[in-house]
Amino acid sequence: MRPSLVIVGAGPRGTGVLERLAANLPELYGELPLDLHLVDPFPPGAGRIWRTDQSPLLWMNSMAEDVTMFTDETVRQDGPIRRGPTLAEWAGLDGATFPTRRRQGGYLRWVYEEAVAALPPTVTVREHRTSALRITGTRDGRQLVTLRDRAEPLAADAVVLTLGHLDAEPDAEQRALADFARRNGLVHLPPDHTADSDLDALPPGEPVIVRGFGLAFIDLMVLLTEGRGGRHRNGEYLPSGREPVLHVGSRRGVPYRAKIGYPQDGDRPPLPRFFDPDRTEALRKLPSLDFARDIWPLIAKEAGHAHYHRLFTAHRERTRGTPSDFAEGYGAAEPDSPALRALIAAAVPDPADRLDLQALDRPLEGRRFPSYDALQDGLRRHIEADLTRRHDPAHSADLAVFSALLSVYGQLIRLGDIGGWWHGFFSYLASGPPGVRLRQLLALSRAGIVRFVGADMTVTADERRGVFRAGGASVPGEWIEARALVEARLPEPTVHRTRSPLLRSLFEDGAAATPTGLLAVDPADGRVLDRAGRPYPRRFALGPHTDARSGGAFTRPRTGGAAFGQNDATARTALTLLRALSCRPCLSG
Numbered sequence: 001m002r003p004s005l006v007i008v009g010a011g012p013r014g015t016g017v018l019e020r021l022a023a024n025l026p027e028l029y030g031e032l033p034l035d036l037h038l039v040d041p042f043p044p045g046a047g048r049i050w051r052t053d054q055s056p057l058l059w060m061n062s063m064a065e066d067v068t069m070f071t072d073e074t075v076r077q078d079g080p081i082r083r084g085p086t087l088a089e090w091a092g093l094d095g096a097t098f099p100t101r102r103r104q105g106g107y108l109r110w111v112y113e114e115a116v117a118a119l120p121p122t123v124t125v126r127e128h129r130t131s132a133l134r135i136t137g138t139r140d141g142r143q144l145v146t147l148r149d150r151a152e153p154l155a156a157d158a159v160v161l162t163l164g165h166l167d168a169e170p171d172a173e174q175r176a177l178a179d180f181a182r183r184n185g186l187v188h189l190p191p192d193h194t195a196d197s198d199l200d201a202l203p204p205g206e207p208v209i210v211r212g213f214g215l216a217f218i219d220l221m222v223l224l225t226e227g228r229g230g231r232h233r234n235g236e237y238l239p240s241g242r243e244p245v246l247h248v249g250s251r252r253g254v255p256y257r258a259k260i261g262y263p264q265d266g267d268r269p270p271l272p273r274f275f276d277p278d279r280t281e282a283l284r285k286l287p288s289l290d291f292a293r294d295i296w297p298l299i300a301k302e303a304g305h306a307h308y309h310r311l312f313t314a315h316r317e318r319t320r321g322t323p324s325d326f327a328e329g330y331g332a333a334e335p336d337s338p339a340l341r342a343l344i345a346a347a348v349p350d351p352a353d354r355l356d357l358q359a360l361d362r363p364l365e366g367r368r369f370p371s372y373d374a375l376q377d378g379l380r381r382h383i384e385a386d387l388t389r390r391h392d393p394a395h396s397a398d399l400a401v402f403s404a405l406l407s408v409y410g411q412l413i414r415l416g417d418i419g420g421w422w423h424g425f426f427s428y429l430a431s432g433p434p435g436v437r438l439r440q441l442l443a444l445s446r447a448g449i450v451r452f453v454g455a456d457m458t459v460t461a462d463e464r465r466g467v468f469r470a471g472g473a474s475v476p477g478e479w480i481e482a483r484a485l486v487e488a489r490l491p492e493p494t495v496h497r498t499r500s501p502l503l504r505s506l507f508e509d510g511a512a513a514t515p516t517g518l519l520a521v522d523p524a525d526g527r528v529l530d531r532a533g534r535p536y537p538r539r540f541a542l543g544p545h546t547d548a549r550s551g552g553a554f555t556r557p558r559t560g561g562a563a564f565g566q567n568d569a570t571a572r573t574a575l576t577l578l579r580a581l582s583c584r585p586c587l588s589g
């Protein structure tokens with residue numbers, strides 16, 4: 001019987017694993033036969049999120065030159081480097097443009113086809129355009145993968161789950177809001193991929209409460225304005241008359257920070273410095289791990305190191321003292337200590353040049369506005385200031401902080417489930433929308449199509465009036481009423497509420513889950529753990545549904561590519577296992 005490997009999920013992450021399999025096969029598996037099965041109801045390469053049949057209005061939030069699916073010498077991996085083009089190079093695009101998701105889907109399809117072509121003729125690839133429902137089999141025996149549209153299960157010597165972002169059943173709050181909407185004839189759109197939401201249910205001209213101010217909101221904003229015939233021209237929005245009025249708020253009350261709009265130049269900060277593999281290993285050995293006590297101070301110190309290193313090297317006129325004296329004092333001081341604050345105050349005279357992560361995270365903290373009109377003016381000024389700063393190389397220390405946060409992400413994936421706050425903070429500060437999208441948001445705000453609700457947004461169901469109500473801390477005592485509510489965010493990845501029968505069955509059959517509901521895996525190679533902490537030898541999982549989730553399936557060139565290192569480790573472990581199984585008949589004979 002030929003050895004068999006099944007990859008469930010053939011989107012960007014599954015494609016990344018396939019590329020690493022092809023790269024490592026010559027060393028670890030040679031010319032032995034192998035059946036490779038890829039299971040996904042969506043097209044391989046692009047998968048669901050990057051499929052090429054979605055609206056051309058939807059963009060990536062990365063510049064074309066900042067997207068690659070290929071490894072380089074900065075990736076921590078044991079396998080060979082296989083270089084390849086960035087999206088910009090492959091598509092012949094200006095590197096500073098923000099491509100459509102359709103274009104990225106085409107790139108991912110090409111990467112997939114290249115990976116398949118790189119496999120030796122002894123490897124047979126079979127695509128199954130369906131869903132996997134269950135995995136059964138003993139720990140050390142062949143696994144059986146049940147498919148939705150196939151009577152006989154696939155027999156596999158190893159299974160790799162790269163499921164991507166999954167749909168989820170609603171939590172108690174969402175169930176209550178959905179029930180309220182049904183009883184009162186209202187519209188309630190739960191957390192979902194915006195491109196898949198039923199936006200036709202939102203009537204023109206009517207107020208819509210939108211909870212969530214991240215990238216899902218940007219997609220929603222575009223599809224409900226330009227997607228309904230409106231146009232942007234010279235900083236103004238020309239409405240079609242078919243747009244609803246979006247009242248948007250969130251915990252922070254502001255949109256994600258704009259993508260930085262200038263290239264990296266000069267010396268990069270030496271990273272990692274304070275949050276390196278040795279420190280990560282020490283954290284893993286602690287009997288208990290507390291994010292605020294043990295992890296956040298290291299993140300803050302790493303970000304500060306990058307910020308002030310850039311300030312001293314690129315903007316020397318705004319600093320005092322010598323770079324070496326500052327670096328020595330910074331290294332010796334405890335995170336967030338009086339000594340560290342005094343050192344920074346003496347070396348960086350202008351408070352605007354000092355890194356304040358708390359102020360960045362909660363810019364509306366403690367601010368109150370006398371009216372919603374005053375809040376609109378205040379938020380527009382905030383967005384304009386953010387756009388100016390994020391496109392001004394005089395503030396290039398911001399780009400250094402971005403690099404530090406990427407470096408930190410590469411360490412955090414080895415620490416397991418650290419809670420959801422960090423991922424939200426990283427996305428807000430380092431993975432925001434293109435600047436042009438925020439300029440469009442400003443135009444929509446001036447046109448009255450988008451209205452800001454403010455920070456600490458709350459949504460309630462008013463049983464007496466039969467409407468949704470939204471308010472926040474920024475304008476105390478004021479409320480917005482609407483007959484439609486949109487939750488502009490992705491569903492939380494959790495095995496307890498996932499709609500994936502495959503992931504649910506894994507948990508029911510004994511796979512371990514973290515307190516927040518993530519699938520527990522071995523950070524070394526992605527093998528799924530049971531509830532005793534033992535790895536399943538033949539089951540692997542990578543992606544946002546696991547406690548080793550990284551920042552994304554693709555990354556910027558020369559930034560370490562944490563997901564690439566994970567893909568490589570999983571591919572090498574799986575190939576080593578398959579090689580050993582293939583040689584058993586030889587040894588017994």
